[in-house]
Amino acid sequence: MNYIHVFSIAILLFWSGWVNGQHVSPCLYDHAIQLREESNPGYKERLYRTIESNAAHNVNRNDEVLKVKVVLHVVYKDDIENVGDDALLKQIQVLNACYRRKNADTVNLRSIFHPVAADAGIEFELEEVRRVKTTATFRPSISGLPDDVKITSKGGSDAKDPDKYLNIWICKILPLELFGLSSPVLGYAYPPEPLDHWPAGSAAPAKHLEGVVIDYRTVSQSTYPIPNLGSIPMLARTAVHEVGHYFGLRHISGDAGLFGVNCEGTDGVDDTPTQGAQSQFNCDTSQNTCGAGVIGDLPDMIENYMDYSAETCQNTFTKGQVAIMRSVIQTLRKGLISHPSGTESIYVDNNVSIVPNPAYQFFDIHGLNNNHQYSVEIYNMMGQKLKHKQIYSNESVDVSDIYPGIYFVRIDNINQLKLMIAR
Template sequence: MKKILLSAVALLMLFSCQNDTTEIVPSADSVTKRGCASQEVLAAQMKADPTLALRMNEIEAFTQKAMSSARLVNGKVQIPVVVNVLYRTTAENISLAQIQSQIDVLNKDFNAANSDFTSVPSLFSGVKANVGISFVLDQVIRKSTTKTSWGTTDAMKKTTSGGLAPTSPTTKLNLWVCTIGGGILGYAQFPGGSSSTDGVAIDSKYIGTTGTTTYPYNLGRTATHEVGHWMNLRHIWGDATCGSDLVSDTPTHNTANYGVPAYPHYSTCTGTPVEMTMNYMDYTDDRGMYMFSNGQKSRMSALFVSGGSRASFGI
């Protein structure tokens, strides 16, 4: 298990250096490995807005302070979800049942009510978490479009590019369902970004557990992963070889894992720890991810306390 000893200066350097990240997008829409563009989108946003790094540094400093002082949420956070469906074909205009199945998955995964939560190995049983955040479907907004794909430049979030603007983004989680393309399953905006683009985008083939959802990303875990980003979680390998996800109770991963790795899967990093491949913030198949850690819970909870970047959602 790793310890995080980062000063404000080091944090600022961490976020600033991400401006140089180059987006790597698969060339085909046939997805064989999980693709999340959240980190690449963040790098692009930082390049366009140099002040974003400063805001994220402030959020990180607040998060670390809230975690160390145990000034976290005592009550339950319930998040209203607005689902914005952008469709060209009948299949892309996903059903209300498919949308509700995704809300149900989020509620299970964030409350340790998923049936595979019992599969967490004993090595991690002491840190597996019930995050205690719930979700309720607020409304579904649908719009017909002629676009074949939307990409990762937030076009689906802007009426000027034919998309749908977010609804009350400071008090509601906006989730866009559309064809993203480029082999990307989804992406999220981290805390600190503009409210005009805040939320999560998921490809219509990887949302929920019924309808158009496609194996091996057919259990709704793409949204769980992306909402994790929206709540300030990094990829578990820290988007660098043996990088840090800024969480103290997750093992150091050397890189992303795909498919469903056999347990135990050892890291090549210092100490060769057993990797937490079943964590929602890895890149494994939907059936291979089924837990958050207590440290990740603390990071997410810190967003909703007074002074947190998502405190407007209340408790």
């Protein structure tokens, strides 16, 4: 149990009905579940019962690609936590690759799992990057998760309309300190409600707290250090795992194996093999915690993004998982796809738009009142202002001196539009 320190985090979060990004400690399990049962009678039963997921069977699968707009909040204290544009774009690329099954290492999936592997048909589009320098720190504790990162007045960054956007906060998550143990947390997310395969009370405590939080090191670094134990490899797939929770997925072990192996848990998905405990950041293909020797039994699916195997061996969602995620996006999180997506200009507050977009040398702004002068500012994705101009509605804005890329245009400090510049 090399990662016993890591394990101890999740029990607290799990006990509180939260989904977390870490392993679960055996040490507090009974106590925690009992506390939860007392405050929420029936919790134990819901936690353990085996559920055939309705979502996995009833969803209308179609081939439509579901596009989700993402707002990245970089909340940093030290400069190293201010993850650069390159890493942010790479993070979006990793999400897109993994949710379209286009990552090169899908070839590593063992052939026994080929029949269940699936392209989720979900794509992510970067809507906006918000950078906030803070003096606050973000640390999970026995009383709660560090959701202050989602609140501007508490040193974080307010969510952008959580009905329409997937908000992802990137910050330094300090380890949970408990009973002398220091337990790193890579990230956490809340699932939506209601879902049959989740206990009631698992969703975000408030709308503005929905979304995903990940540690900056999972985005910008190739390893994540665990004191005294070494480093675990990072391929920016912590976000893939946490977004899976946000779309309704559970860990493939079903979270019953808090005391070592327990095959009673379920993730509500038929085509992931029964697994009795989380993998331990390894790539052990011989691991088979449940059903070994039974005809037809499959080994643990360490290639699954919803296990805790090393990110270097994760490369797959299953058809059952994809069905849940698509169902969630089309029902419980349907606002994510209810507005147009594509390469047209994007508006926030009204129908003001940039034309053409992508722009080449100049752009116009449509939808402005003819009789006013407007302040137009252009920002890069680092949040640096590149240009500030006062214009009348019929004036063009010259961008011939700006490199091709993605920018944000702020008009009168109210409308924020995405601008693409191409040559």
